[in-house]
Amino acid sequence: MVITLKEICRLQNEFIAPIVALLVPENEQTAFNSKIIRKLGILDSRLYLVGMHEAASDDGHELKLFKQEIPRLPQYFLPSWKRLYDTKFTNLL
Numbered sequence: 001m002v003i004t005l006k007e008i009c010r011l012q013n014e015f016i017a018p019i020v021a022l023l024v025p026e027n028e029q030t031a032f033n034s035k036i037i038r039k040l041g042i043l044d045s046r047l048y049l050v051g052m053h054e055a056a057s058d059d060g061h062e063l064k065l066f067k068q069e070i071p072r073l074p075q076y077f078l079p080s081w082k083r084l085y086d087t088k089f090t091n092l093l
């Protein structure tokens with residue numbers, strides 16, 4: 001059985017993210033996200049932010065937190081970054 005990138009994303013969104021949201025306090029999630037973004041290079045951090053936004057978009061509370069924690073400038077660029085990465089990943093699938 002071959003697991004596609006799309007299936008991995010679905011599993012993460014439907015199972016892993018809700019479990020983490022229940023078990024890990026918001027302040028720890030925020031601190032972890034900040035560390036990840038600092039450690040990643042510019043291109044990888046963009047991809048990470050696009051993924052975070054996609055996951056947060058399904059939940060109003062999470063989206064509100066995302067908008068509070070992520071500066072406005074990166075939020076402004078999210079649609080263009082998403083189009084860029086959608087194009088790259090569509091070619092991989």
